[in-house]
Amino acid sequence: MNPIVYAIPVFMLTILLEAWVARRRGVAVYDIPDAITSLHHGVLSQVTNAFTKIATLGIYIAVYEAYRFTEWSMSSIPLWILALVLYDLCYYWAHRMGHEVNVMWASHVVHHSSEYYNLSTALRQTSTGALFGWVFYLPLAVLGIPWQMLVIVGLIDLLYQYWVHTELIGRMGVLDRILVTPSNHRVHHGQNDYCIDKNYGGILVLWDRLFGTFAEERDGEKICYGIRNPLHSFSPIKGNLHYYADLWEMSRAAQGWRAKLGVWVAPPGGWTDEPIEHFEPRTFTRFDVQTPVPLRWYVALQYAVLVPFVSHFIGVAKGLDRGTAAVYALGILVTAVALGALLERLVWGKWLEQARLLVLGLSFAAVPQWFGFEAPLLLKGALLVLCVGSVVWLNRQAVAPANTVGVAA
Structure with missing residues:
Protein backbone atom coordinates (compact mmCIF):
# COMPACT_ATOMS: atom_id res chain seq x y z
CA MET A 1 0.00 0.00 0.00
CA ASN A 2 1.27 3.47 -0.90
CA PRO A 3 2.32 5.22 2.38
CA ILE A 4 0.70 8.44 1.16
CA VAL A 5 -2.68 6.78 1.76
CA TYR A 6 -1.90 6.73 5.47
CA ALA A 7 -0.48 10.25 5.40
CA ILE A 8 -3.62 11.82 3.88
CA PRO A 9 -5.69 11.75 7.11
CA VAL A 10 -2.74 13.29 8.97
CA PHE A 11 -2.51 16.03 6.35
CA MET A 12 -6.21 16.82 6.62
CA LEU A 13 -6.28 16.84 10.43
CA THR A 14 -3.18 19.01 10.78
CA ILE A 15 -4.49 21.49 8.20
CA LEU A 16 -7.72 21.80 10.17
CA LEU A 17 -5.74 22.15 13.39
CA GLU A 18 -3.53 24.88 11.93
CA ALA A 19 -6.58 26.75 10.63
CA TRP A 20 -8.21 26.52 14.08
CA VAL A 21 -5.08 27.74 15.88
CA ALA A 22 -4.66 30.59 13.40
CA ARG A 23 -8.26 31.63 13.92
CA ARG A 24 -7.79 31.56 17.69
CA ARG A 25 -4.74 33.78 17.31
CA GLY A 26 -6.52 36.13 14.93
CA VAL A 27 -4.04 35.45 12.13
CA ALA A 28 -5.28 35.21 8.53
CA VAL A 29 -3.20 32.36 7.12
CA TYR A 30 -5.96 30.51 5.27
CA ASP A 31 -8.32 31.30 2.42
CA ILE A 32 -10.70 28.51 1.40
CA PRO A 33 -10.37 28.93 -2.39
CA ASP A 34 -6.58 29.09 -2.17
CA HIS A 41 -2.78 20.28 -7.01
CA GLY A 42 -1.68 17.75 -4.41
CA VAL A 43 -4.36 15.33 -5.56
CA LEU A 44 -3.44 15.62 -9.23
CA SER A 45 0.24 15.28 -8.40
CA GLN A 46 -0.43 11.93 -6.75
CA VAL A 47 -2.70 10.84 -9.60
CA THR A 48 -0.08 11.56 -12.26
CA ASN A 49 2.57 9.99 -10.07
CA ALA A 50 0.64 6.72 -10.25
CA PHE A 51 1.33 6.67 -13.99
CA THR A 52 4.88 8.06 -14.09
CA LYS A 53 6.51 6.42 -11.09
CA ILE A 54 7.00 3.11 -12.88
CA ALA A 55 8.94 4.80 -15.69
CA THR A 56 11.18 6.98 -13.52
CA LEU A 57 11.88 4.20 -11.04
CA GLY A 58 12.53 1.84 -13.93
CA ILE A 59 15.23 4.15 -15.28
CA TYR A 60 16.84 4.31 -11.84
CA ILE A 61 16.84 0.51 -11.53
CA ALA A 62 18.33 0.14 -15.01
CA VAL A 63 21.19 2.51 -14.16
CA TYR A 64 21.68 0.77 -10.82
CA GLU A 65 21.92 -2.66 -12.45
CA ALA A 66 24.29 -1.52 -15.19
CA TYR A 67 26.59 1.04 -13.58
CA ARG A 68 26.67 0.76 -9.78
CA PHE A 69 30.11 0.82 -8.18
CA THR A 70 29.06 -1.22 -5.18
CA GLU A 71 25.96 -2.45 -3.37
CA TRP A 72 24.73 -0.90 -0.15
CA SER A 73 23.49 -3.07 2.69
CA MET A 74 19.84 -2.52 3.56
CA SER A 75 20.56 -3.61 7.14
CA SER A 76 23.17 -0.95 7.94
CA ILE A 77 21.74 2.02 9.86
CA PRO A 78 24.77 4.28 9.11
CA LEU A 79 24.26 3.61 5.39
CA TRP A 80 20.59 4.55 5.69
CA ILE A 81 21.57 7.84 7.31
CA LEU A 82 24.20 8.47 4.64
CA ALA A 83 21.66 7.65 1.93
CA LEU A 84 19.26 10.22 3.38
CA VAL A 85 21.99 12.87 3.50
CA LEU A 86 23.03 12.15 -0.10
CA TYR A 87 19.41 12.17 -1.24
CA ASP A 88 18.96 15.56 0.40
CA LEU A 89 22.02 16.85 -1.44
CA CYS A 90 20.56 15.65 -4.75
CA VAL A 101 16.25 26.79 -15.43
CA ASN A 102 13.10 27.96 -17.16
CA VAL A 103 11.74 24.62 -18.30
CA MET A 104 12.20 23.21 -14.80
CA TRP A 105 10.68 26.31 -13.23
CA ALA A 106 7.67 25.66 -15.49
CA SER A 107 7.17 22.45 -13.53
CA HIS A 108 7.98 23.80 -10.07
CA VAL A 109 6.21 27.16 -10.30
CA VAL A 110 2.90 25.62 -9.26
CA HIS A 111 4.27 25.01 -5.76
CA HIS A 112 5.01 28.72 -5.39
CA SER A 113 1.79 30.03 -6.91
CA SER A 114 -0.11 30.21 -3.62
CA GLU A 115 -0.18 33.68 -2.09
CA TYR A 116 -0.70 32.15 1.34
CA TYR A 117 1.75 30.09 3.36
CA ASN A 118 0.30 27.23 5.36
CA LEU A 119 0.28 23.45 5.54
CA SER A 120 -1.99 23.17 2.51
CA THR A 121 0.69 24.99 0.50
CA ALA A 122 3.03 22.07 1.16
CA LEU A 123 0.64 19.85 -0.79
CA ARG A 124 0.52 22.19 -3.81
CA GLN A 125 2.77 19.96 -5.88
CA THR A 126 3.45 19.73 -9.59
CA SER A 127 1.96 17.14 -11.91
CA THR A 128 4.87 17.40 -14.37
CA GLY A 129 7.79 16.77 -12.04
CA ALA A 130 8.54 13.41 -13.65
CA LEU A 131 9.81 15.16 -16.78
CA PHE A 132 13.18 16.12 -15.31
CA GLY A 133 13.43 15.59 -11.55
CA TRP A 134 14.50 11.94 -11.70
CA VAL A 135 17.77 12.83 -13.47
CA PHE A 136 19.26 14.38 -10.34
CA TYR A 137 19.00 11.15 -8.35
CA LEU A 138 20.78 8.88 -10.84
CA PRO A 139 24.16 9.45 -9.12
CA LEU A 140 22.69 7.56 -6.16
CA ALA A 141 22.09 4.58 -8.44
CA VAL A 142 25.72 4.69 -9.59
CA LEU A 143 26.82 4.79 -5.95
CA GLY A 144 24.87 1.58 -5.38
CA ILE A 145 21.87 2.74 -3.35
CA PRO A 146 19.09 0.17 -3.94
CA TRP A 147 15.80 1.46 -5.28
CA GLN A 148 13.97 0.41 -2.11
CA MET A 149 16.31 2.58 -0.04
CA LEU A 150 15.89 5.45 -2.50
CA VAL A 151 12.10 5.32 -2.24
CA ILE A 152 12.11 5.28 1.56
CA VAL A 153 14.64 8.07 2.11
CA GLY A 154 12.88 10.07 -0.61
CA LEU A 155 9.60 9.70 1.24
CA ILE A 156 11.25 10.78 4.50
CA ASP A 157 12.73 13.84 2.79
CA LEU A 158 9.37 14.73 1.26
CA LEU A 159 7.30 14.26 4.41
CA TYR A 160 9.78 16.26 6.49
CA GLN A 161 9.12 19.29 4.33
CA TYR A 162 5.40 19.27 5.12
CA TRP A 163 5.59 20.82 8.59
CA VAL A 164 7.86 23.72 7.59
CA HIS A 165 5.06 25.31 5.54
CA THR A 166 3.55 27.36 8.33
CA GLU A 167 3.56 30.91 9.67
CA LEU A 168 2.57 29.80 13.15
CA ILE A 169 6.04 28.60 14.20
CA GLY A 170 8.67 31.28 14.69
CA ARG A 171 12.43 31.10 14.93
CA MET A 172 13.88 27.88 16.34
CA GLY A 173 17.30 29.00 17.50
CA VAL A 174 20.21 26.75 16.64
CA LEU A 175 17.98 24.47 14.54
CA ASP A 176 17.57 27.31 12.04
CA ARG A 177 21.30 27.02 11.37
CA ILE A 178 21.25 23.30 10.61
CA LEU A 179 17.82 22.22 9.43
CA VAL A 180 15.20 23.55 7.07
CA THR A 181 12.72 25.17 9.46
CA PRO A 182 9.55 27.22 8.97
CA SER A 183 11.58 30.42 9.24
CA ASN A 184 14.08 29.33 6.58
CA HIS A 185 11.43 28.03 4.23
CA ARG A 186 9.25 31.12 4.54
CA VAL A 187 12.13 32.98 2.94
CA HIS A 188 12.19 30.47 0.10
CA HIS A 189 8.52 31.11 -0.69
CA GLY A 190 8.77 34.88 -0.53
CA GLN A 191 8.55 37.33 -3.43
CA ASN A 192 10.58 39.92 -1.55
CA ASP A 193 13.84 40.87 -3.23
CA TYR A 194 16.01 39.21 -0.60
CA CYS A 195 14.00 35.97 -0.81
CA ILE A 196 14.47 35.24 -4.51
CA ASP A 197 16.45 32.04 -5.22
CA LYS A 198 17.26 31.30 -1.59
CA ASN A 199 17.02 28.35 0.82
CA TYR A 200 16.62 25.32 -1.45
CA GLY A 201 17.35 22.60 1.11
CA GLY A 202 14.92 19.79 1.84
CA ILE A 203 15.96 18.72 5.34
CA LEU A 204 19.39 20.31 5.79
CA VAL A 205 19.92 24.04 5.32
CA LEU A 206 23.65 23.32 5.44
CA TRP A 207 23.64 22.93 1.65
CA ASP A 208 22.45 26.52 1.25
CA ARG A 209 25.14 27.76 3.59
CA LEU A 210 27.75 25.70 1.73
CA PHE A 211 26.72 26.79 -1.78
CA GLY A 212 25.90 30.43 -1.00
CA THR A 213 22.11 30.38 -1.32
CA PHE A 214 21.13 30.93 2.32
CA ALA A 215 19.16 33.94 3.52
CA GLU A 216 17.85 34.54 7.01
CA GLU A 217 14.31 35.73 7.62
CA ARG A 218 14.22 39.46 8.33
CA ASP A 219 12.26 40.68 11.31
CA GLY A 220 11.49 44.11 9.90
CA GLU A 221 10.10 43.07 6.51
CA LYS A 222 6.88 41.14 6.04
CA ILE A 223 7.24 38.27 3.57
CA CYS A 224 4.74 38.26 0.71
CA TYR A 225 4.18 34.85 -0.83
CA GLY A 226 3.47 33.81 -4.40
CA ILE A 227 5.09 34.50 -7.76
CA ARG A 228 6.03 37.79 -9.40
CA ASN A 229 3.69 37.14 -12.35
CA PRO A 230 0.66 35.94 -10.40
CA LEU A 231 -1.48 33.11 -11.73
CA HIS A 232 -4.86 34.67 -10.89
CA SER A 233 -6.67 31.38 -11.29
CA PHE A 234 -7.91 28.45 -9.22
CA SER A 235 -7.62 26.09 -12.19
CA ALA A 253 8.80 34.81 -30.97
CA ALA A 254 12.57 34.41 -30.52
CA GLN A 255 14.78 34.75 -33.60
CA GLY A 256 17.10 31.85 -34.41
CA TRP A 257 17.35 28.38 -32.92
CA ARG A 258 19.85 29.41 -30.25
CA ALA A 259 17.53 32.10 -28.96
CA LYS A 260 14.59 29.71 -29.10
CA LEU A 261 16.49 27.10 -27.10
CA GLY A 262 17.76 29.77 -24.75
CA VAL A 263 14.24 30.64 -23.69
CA TRP A 264 13.83 27.14 -22.25
CA VAL A 265 17.20 26.79 -20.51
CA ALA A 266 17.77 30.36 -19.31
CA PRO A 267 16.90 31.41 -15.76
CA PRO A 268 13.38 32.82 -15.31
CA GLY A 269 13.56 36.34 -16.69
CA GLY A 270 17.04 35.68 -18.06
CA TRP A 271 16.13 35.53 -21.75
CA THR A 272 15.88 39.33 -21.91
CA ASP A 273 18.21 42.13 -20.86
CA GLU A 274 15.56 43.74 -18.70
CA PRO A 275 16.46 43.89 -14.99
CA ILE A 276 14.19 42.13 -12.52
CA GLU A 277 11.79 44.67 -11.09
CA HIS A 278 11.99 45.67 -7.45
CA PHE A 279 9.23 44.15 -5.33
CA GLU A 280 7.38 46.42 -2.94
CA PRO A 281 5.71 44.43 -0.12
CA ARG A 282 3.58 47.40 0.98
CA THR A 283 1.63 47.44 -2.29
CA PHE A 284 1.12 43.68 -2.59
CA THR A 285 -2.46 42.39 -2.80
CA ARG A 286 -3.68 38.81 -3.00
CA PHE A 287 -5.87 37.38 -5.75
CA ASP A 288 -9.55 37.27 -4.81
CA VAL A 289 -12.73 36.95 -6.87
CA GLN A 290 -15.00 37.23 -3.84
CA THR A 291 -16.40 33.73 -4.14
CA PRO A 292 -19.68 33.71 -2.16
CA VAL A 293 -19.33 32.08 1.25
CA PRO A 294 -21.96 29.36 0.60
CA LEU A 295 -20.14 28.39 -2.60
CA ARG A 296 -16.81 28.25 -0.77
CA TRP A 297 -18.22 25.84 1.78
CA TYR A 298 -19.92 23.81 -0.93
CA VAL A 299 -16.56 23.32 -2.65
CA ALA A 300 -14.96 22.41 0.68
CA LEU A 301 -17.67 19.79 1.24
CA GLN A 302 -17.19 18.30 -2.21
CA TYR A 303 -13.44 18.17 -1.64
CA ALA A 304 -14.06 16.27 1.60
CA VAL A 305 -16.09 13.78 -0.43
CA LEU A 306 -13.29 13.57 -2.99
CA VAL A 307 -10.60 12.66 -0.44
CA PRO A 308 -11.72 9.04 0.14
CA PHE A 309 -11.90 8.48 -3.62
CA VAL A 310 -8.37 9.82 -4.03
CA SER A 311 -7.10 7.61 -1.20
CA HIS A 312 -8.79 4.63 -2.82
CA PHE A 313 -7.30 5.46 -6.22
CA ILE A 314 -3.78 5.76 -4.80
CA GLY A 315 -4.24 2.46 -3.01
CA VAL A 316 -5.54 0.46 -5.98
CA ALA A 317 -3.96 2.19 -8.99
CA LYS A 318 -1.02 -0.19 -9.07
CA GLY A 319 -3.35 -3.16 -9.50
CA LEU A 320 -5.54 -1.60 -12.20
CA ASP A 321 -4.86 -1.84 -15.90
CA ARG A 322 -3.78 1.46 -17.45
CA GLY A 323 -7.09 2.10 -19.18
CA THR A 324 -9.18 1.55 -16.06
CA ALA A 325 -6.81 3.65 -13.98
CA ALA A 326 -7.02 6.42 -16.59
CA VAL A 327 -10.83 6.46 -16.34
CA TYR A 328 -10.64 6.76 -12.56
CA ALA A 329 -7.99 9.48 -12.85
CA LEU A 330 -10.11 11.38 -15.36
CA GLY A 331 -12.99 11.47 -12.90
CA ILE A 332 -10.72 12.98 -10.25
CA LEU A 333 -9.36 15.52 -12.74
CA VAL A 334 -12.87 16.60 -13.79
CA THR A 335 -13.77 17.09 -10.14
CA ALA A 336 -10.76 19.35 -9.55
CA VAL A 337 -11.45 21.35 -12.71
CA ALA A 338 -15.15 21.79 -11.93
CA LEU A 339 -14.58 22.87 -8.33
CA GLY A 340 -11.81 25.25 -9.39
CA ALA A 341 -14.13 26.84 -11.94
CA LEU A 342 -16.83 27.24 -9.30
CA LEU A 343 -14.37 29.04 -7.05
CA GLU A 344 -13.71 31.44 -9.93
CA ARG A 345 -17.47 31.87 -10.38
CA LEU A 346 -17.34 30.61 -13.96
CA VAL A 347 -20.75 29.66 -15.36
CA TRP A 348 -19.48 26.59 -17.22
CA GLY A 349 -18.09 25.28 -13.94
CA LYS A 350 -21.63 25.04 -12.59
CA TRP A 351 -22.81 22.93 -15.53
CA LEU A 352 -19.71 20.73 -15.44
CA GLU A 353 -20.13 20.19 -11.71
CA GLN A 354 -23.79 19.23 -12.07
CA ALA A 355 -22.96 16.76 -14.84
CA ARG A 356 -20.14 15.32 -12.73
CA LEU A 357 -22.43 14.86 -9.75
CA LEU A 358 -25.05 13.00 -11.76
CA VAL A 359 -22.48 10.69 -13.37
CA LEU A 360 -20.79 10.00 -10.03
CA GLY A 361 -23.97 9.42 -8.05
CA LEU A 362 -25.62 7.16 -10.63
CA SER A 363 -22.52 5.16 -11.53
CA PHE A 364 -21.47 4.62 -7.90
CA ALA A 365 -24.97 3.38 -7.10
CA ALA A 366 -25.28 1.20 -10.20
CA VAL A 367 -21.97 -0.65 -10.51
CA PRO A 368 -21.48 -3.81 -8.43
CA GLN A 369 -17.93 -2.76 -7.53
CA TRP A 370 -16.27 0.64 -7.61
CA VAL A 391 -27.34 19.35 -8.19
CA VAL A 392 -30.60 20.85 -6.90
CA TRP A 393 -28.75 23.26 -4.59
CA LEU A 394 -26.39 24.38 -7.35
CA ASN A 395 -29.31 24.95 -9.68
CA ARG A 396 -30.59 27.58 -7.27
CA GLN A 397 -27.26 29.38 -7.02
CA ALA A 398 -26.44 32.36 -9.19
CA VAL A 399 -22.93 31.70 -10.46
CA ALA A 400 -21.58 34.61 -12.46
CA PRO A 401 -18.09 36.01 -13.03
CA ALA A 402 -17.03 38.88 -10.81
CA ASN A 403 -14.40 41.50 -11.32
CA THR A 404 -11.12 40.27 -9.90
CA VAL A 405 -10.18 42.20 -6.81
CA GLY A 406 -7.22 42.12 -4.51
CA VAL A 407 -7.13 41.82 -0.77
CA ALA A 408 -4.36 43.23 1.35
CA ALA A 409 -1.71 40.73 2.33
Missing part, protein backbone atom coordinates in the same frame (compact mmCIF):
# COMPACT_ATOMS: atom_id res chain seq x y z
CA ALA A 35 -6.35 26.12 0.20
CA ILE A 36 -8.69 23.98 -1.91
CA THR A 37 -6.61 24.85 -4.98
CA SER A 38 -3.47 23.71 -3.17
CA LEU A 39 -5.18 20.46 -2.23
CA HIS A 40 -6.35 19.92 -5.81
CA TYR A 91 17.26 17.25 -3.79
CA TYR A 92 19.02 20.55 -3.16
CA TRP A 93 20.36 20.62 -6.72
CA ALA A 94 17.11 19.40 -8.26
CA HIS A 95 15.25 22.10 -6.35
CA ARG A 96 17.79 24.77 -7.22
CA MET A 97 17.65 23.96 -10.92
CA GLY A 98 13.87 24.06 -10.59
CA HIS A 99 14.30 27.78 -9.89
CA GLU A 100 17.21 28.56 -12.18
CA PRO A 236 -5.30 23.11 -11.57
CA ILE A 237 -4.80 22.78 -15.32
CA LYS A 238 -3.69 26.38 -15.74
CA GLY A 239 -1.62 26.13 -12.58
CA ASN A 240 0.38 23.25 -14.01
CA LEU A 241 0.71 24.39 -17.61
CA HIS A 242 0.62 28.20 -17.73
CA TYR A 243 4.38 28.74 -17.65
CA TYR A 244 5.00 26.06 -20.29
CA ALA A 245 2.57 28.00 -22.49
CA ASP A 246 4.42 31.24 -21.77
CA LEU A 247 7.74 29.66 -22.71
CA TRP A 248 6.27 28.25 -25.91
CA GLU A 249 5.04 31.68 -26.98
CA MET A 250 8.35 33.34 -26.13
CA SER A 251 10.27 30.62 -27.94
CA ARG A 252 8.15 31.07 -31.05
CA PHE A 371 -12.84 -0.19 -9.01
CA GLY A 372 -12.59 -3.21 -6.75
CA PHE A 373 -14.47 -1.73 -3.79
CA GLU A 374 -17.82 -3.32 -2.98
CA ALA A 375 -19.71 -0.42 -1.43
CA PRO A 376 -22.50 -1.08 1.09
CA LEU A 377 -25.98 -0.25 -0.14
CA LEU A 378 -26.32 2.45 2.51
CA LEU A 379 -23.17 4.20 1.27
CA LYS A 380 -24.39 4.04 -2.33
CA GLY A 381 -27.70 5.56 -1.34
CA ALA A 382 -26.09 8.28 0.77
CA LEU A 383 -23.76 9.36 -2.03
CA LEU A 384 -26.61 9.37 -4.55
CA VAL A 385 -28.72 11.56 -2.27
CA LEU A 386 -25.78 13.91 -1.72
CA CYS A 387 -25.10 14.18 -5.44
CA VAL A 388 -28.73 14.80 -6.40
CA GLY A 389 -29.16 17.24 -3.53
CA SER A 390 -26.02 19.08 -4.63
